[in-house]
Amino acid sequence: MLPAIGEFALWISLPIALWGAVMAFLGGRWGRGDLILSAERSVHAVFVLLAVASAGLIAAFLADRFDYWYVSNYSSRNLETYFKVSGLWAGQRGSLLFWALNLGFFSSLAVWMNRKRNRDLMPWVSGVLLVVIAFFIGITLFITPPFERLPFTPQDGRGLNPQLQNYWMTIHPPTLYLGFTAFTIPFAFAIASLLSGRLDARWIEVTRKWILTSWFFLTLGIVFGMRWAYEELGWGGYWFWDPVENASLLPWIVATAFLHSVMIQESRGMLKIWNMALVCLTFIMTIFATFLTRSGLIESVHSFALSLDIAYAFLAFMGVTFAVSAVLIIWRLPQLRSDRQFESFLSRESAFLLNNLVLLGSGFAVLWGTMFPLITEGLTGSKVAVGPPFFNQVNIPIGLMLLALMGIGPVIAWRRASARNLKKNFLIPTGVGLGTGVLLFALGVRHTYALLTFAIGAFVLWIIVVEFWKGTKARARIENENLAIALSHLVKRNRRRWGGYIVHVGVVVMFMGFAGAAFDREVRQSMVPGESVSIASAFGHTYTLTYEGLSTARGQNMWQWIALMRVERDGQSLGTMTTERRFYEAPPQPMTEVGIRSTAFEDLYVILSTLDEQVGMGNDPQFQRATFQVMVNPLVPWIWYGGLVIAIGTLIAMWPGGPIPAQRAGGTGTQASRRDEDDAPGKGPSSGGDSGPKGTRTAPEPVGTPAGVS
């Protein structure tokens, strides 16, 4: 019953979305409040209908309704309930519905939060959102129907791919989707701003929290995916520059560029055209990511199966989006002039701009590498491939440039940096960076990129810590507070700035984690119980693993061969660890379940790679022969710590309420909030100035709650 209701809900959501879109644009054009109201109600209605449709699909999973094609392909009777619920986004058909649901949710939220504000923009916002939702509902209904029935009812489903039967896999796709879809809101506001001709920075102020929300989920989604790959794919790495990975990285890169360039527009009134272009580009990239992973187009080069209908639909949608965005921006060019000009290369504006260009350059390189095989085959007919070596070779230098900019940006002066400013702010940090490099070199580190990462990382960390210290100390003195309270007030006063610095700390830690890969060690050995293998880590420890024996265990829909290992480090016992091979019943497939023993500085990573043919045929140890691959991966845990720090920093920056009105309440407030900044050239960065009194009026941030969503 429920699945049928769900399917019905999905069908009627499409006409309602289309109706709402038409009403929104007509209402906006004619200034008709009744039509606009109808459009906004349509947004809410579409969200509710999509929720019902999704609930219907989940109900089909929970009820083992294998007469549904989608359920029969992604579930089985003995699948754990948890994974049945996540079946909603386990496969293509469900995940496109899930995409639409997320977008419906955010749209509904945005419309609701702006029910009394930004009324001049909202008709256009609702219209754009409904068009995008309608596109996804259309794809869901006509190309990848999740409720398609089979002409018969199979006894059991084919089961969920064992690699997806993993905790991270259940939270990674939704997180990423939340990030993708949340970005539709800033895009809709930008288009609304272009359509209505209200081209001040208001669309940016209104959507600031949305941008951060989207970025927050995108980042978490990517990190979760890395974590999943690391635990589940069992090859000792977390990133392979695979097209689907790149697809999720591209919108993140452009969104990161956008996140930085909007600050220049807010504080200096510059880069308006650029920001419009970036917000459209980011949105197109979120669609492109979905397209790339959904259509199989890139894989088709490697003769993987291709879904042409989806490819055409997405291409058409991206083409239309691109054309409309471009035409609107060109139409509004005269009103998008900068209020100010760049004054010097040595300025914070330039650092931000350089950050943008470098990020986009990196994005272009990733895009090019991903599409290269397709382009080459199209042009020359010969098939070639580029892989991780290409992406690493291009992106490591770019990443290091970005890393350095994270140190330069925060302390270089606005407008024009004087020699004094440069000397005062960069002399010591540069020394710290060089010192770190020399120290590591003396300790025997010879890997150039790793040395650079740590040296530049130390440079950035030093700058950020000093910024925090100076701000806190100044505040403690002026307000007569103790340091802890001063620090917390300092951060509260300008959450975005200090939260952003914390994000940068996280990125540095994460980059150091990446650099650890230069020192991975690996050994493979075939053993019978009682034998042992030794491996030296980059930190000089020697791990010795003794194979104690194999046992079997039965899980809900698989059974396991578990190898028990006794672990010693430098002769000292660390207890035991296990590593498994699993054999799933539906679908019948083996799975490697790696054993990971984590410390703060390195992971011991053990793969049970091959079991002997005769395994389990008797008690003779010879029948328990197995091949192990043992790796010591230094600093991998830092990637996860860095991810956590990034998440905390982003949350601080996007936390609703509080400081922004105080900061923007007018001249005195602006002064007060900035007096802790030693580099503020007086009037320079006061943000109220550019958008005028209107900017001040809209400042009490209406888009406050999305953080609560998380």
Added chain:
Amino acid sequence: MNRDRRFFAGLVGVAAIVTWLIWTGITDTMVYYLTPTELYERVYERADEASERMERGVKVSGDVLPGSLVAHTDELLHQFVVVDPYNRDVQLTVHFRHPLPDTFTDEAEVVMEGRYLGDGIFEATEVLTKCGSRYEALPEDMDDRDSGYGSEDPYAGVDGGDAYGSYGAGASYGSDDSYATTGGI
């Protein structure tokens, strides 16, 4: 004007650096992506032209010959035969010294990266499987080194009935009997 000049100078500078990085990246790392037949052609007929890139390695795709997988546990070696899907007489014996991907079966379609050693032997440094039916679920994810890629649904164009039962294959190197045989309808 001044601003524009600077803006474009920056733009051109960064673009030049990125272009240079991409260019050198591609020329340094690009490998041919061939079928076994094309590999033999390159090796024996057009050796000069291709030799430099062949030195770097090459990617080869093909079908694993059912029943050809042999695991030499003591030497940590997996050996199997890959055939050209369009001409099954063209065969390549593959040596691979790393763990095989979980999705590897002896009926899988594989993409290998490695070097041709001569005498029909290919030393693979990497083996990916293109496991058609099981990975539709993965695409949106960061994955998939060993899992192959997104793919068309296996039932496309199939009317109901015969769809069931064809899981591709089981694992030939598994221990449990039910996995030691291949699937099939």
